[in-house]
Amino acid sequence: MNTAHALLRPLLIVLALSAALAEAKAAAEPPAPAPDAAAAQPLRLPVNAKHVVVVDDATGNVLMARDAAAIVPIASLTKLMTAMVILDARQHPAERLRISDDDVDRLKHSKSFVRVGTELSRQDALELALVSSDNRAASALARAYPGGESAFVRALQAKVRALGLRNTSLQEPTGLSPQNTSTAIEVARITAAAARYPEIARITSSKRATVALSGRTRELHNTNRLVGAKGWNILLSKTGYTDEAGRCLAMRMMSGARAVTVVLLDADGSAHRLRDAALIRKSLSRTTS
Known part of the structure; x- marks a missing residue:
C-alpha cells in the first residue's frame, strides 16, 4: 500500500500543479482588446x-465615449x-x-x-468592501494577504500587468490614494475581468x-441605488468617490437582450451620476429598438 502511494504521489503532484496553472491562467487572462475609444x-x-x-460586452465595441483615454483617479x-x-x-x-x-x-x-477590534470573516470583509x-x-x-500588505500590492500590480492595463496604476487596496489611476476604457476592461468572478458579480x-x-x-445596502431598482437589470456594479476622482461608477447591465458596460468617471455628485446612467440606458434602449 505504501509503495503504491509512493508511486502515485509524483503523478498527483503533477496533476495538481497542472490544474493550478490552468486556473491561474484563466484568472489572469485579459478580456478581448477593446477598440480605441477615440474611434x-x-x-x-x-x-x-x-x-x-x-461597451457592448458581446463584441467589445465601444458604443459611446467621452474623453475615455484620460488618466484620472478612480477612487x-x-x-x-x-x-x-x-x-x-x-x-x-x-x-x-x-x-x-x-x-x-x-x-x-x-x-x-x-470599529477597530471588530472580528469578521474574510467573506464578510469582502462583502463590506x-x-x-x-x-x-x-x-x-x-493586510491578511499571504505575505502581508506589501505582497498584496505587488500582486495587485501584477494583476494590472496580466490584464494588459498599460494606463492603470494602483498603489493600495482602497482607492483613497489619488495615485490609484486609470482610464474609462481600462476601467471597462477591469469590469469585464471582474465579471468573470461569479462571487464578485x-x-x-x-x-x-x-x-x-x-x-x-x-x-x-449597495452604494449604487440603481441595483435592484425597477426596470434595471444590473449584473455587476461598483461606485467610487474621492475629492480628486469625483463620483465614479462602473456597471455591467442588460440593455434589452444585450449586456453592456457603463463607466462614468468624475461626475459632480451622486444625483448626476444616477442621472447620467439613466440617460445612457434610455439612449441604448432607443438604439436597440
Missing part, C-alpha cells in the same frame, strides 16, 4: 461625468481589482480577520461603522447583504 461614436448626451465609455473602483486579487489567492473565506488601527483611514478620514465600499474592510483584506449585483461583525448581524 467610437461621440457621446452627445447631456451627461455630467467628464469621462465616459459604454473605490479600485476595489474591483482588490477583490480579484483576494479571490485569486484562494484563502479560506471563513478565516477570521480583525480590524486594526492600521486599517483606519488617515489620508481622507473617511467614516466607517466597522464591495457592497458598502468600506475602506477598513478592504485594508484588512490586504453576485455580491455587487445584490441590493443588500448581511454580515456578522463580532457576532452581531449588520445589514448592508
Whole structure:
C-alpha cells in the first residue's frame, strides 16, 4: 500500500500543479482588446461625468465615449481589482480577520461603522468592501494577504500587468490614494475581468447583504441605488468617490437582450451620476429598438 502511494504521489503532484496553472491562467487572462475609444461614436448626451465609455460586452465595441483615454483617479473602483486579487489567492473565506488601527483611514478620514477590534470573516470583509465600499474592510483584506500588505500590492500590480492595463496604476487596496489611476476604457476592461468572478458579480449585483461583525448581524445596502431598482437589470456594479476622482461608477447591465458596460468617471455628485446612467440606458434602449 505504501509503495503504491509512493508511486502515485509524483503523478498527483503533477496533476495538481497542472490544474493550478490552468486556473491561474484563466484568472489572469485579459478580456478581448477593446477598440480605441477615440474611434467610437461621440457621446452627445447631456451627461455630467467628464469621462465616459459604454461597451457592448458581446463584441467589445465601444458604443459611446467621452474623453475615455484620460488618466484620472478612480477612487473605490479600485476595489474591483482588490477583490480579484483576494479571490485569486484562494484563502479560506471563513478565516477570521480583525480590524486594526492600521486599517483606519488617515489620508481622507473617511467614516466607517466597522470599529477597530471588530472580528469578521474574510467573506464578510469582502462583502463590506464591495457592497458598502468600506475602506477598513478592504485594508484588512490586504493586510491578511499571504505575505502581508506589501505582497498584496505587488500582486495587485501584477494583476494590472496580466490584464494588459498599460494606463492603470494602483498603489493600495482602497482607492483613497489619488495615485490609484486609470482610464474609462481600462476601467471597462477591469469590469469585464471582474465579471468573470461569479462571487464578485453576485455580491455587487445584490441590493443588500448581511454580515456578522463580532457576532452581531449588520445589514448592508449597495452604494449604487440603481441595483435592484425597477426596470434595471444590473449584473455587476461598483461606485467610487474621492475629492480628486469625483463620483465614479462602473456597471455591467442588460440593455434589452444585450449586456453592456457603463463607466462614468468624475461626475459632480451622486444625483448626476444616477442621472447620467439613466440617460445612457434610455439612449441604448432607443438604439436597440
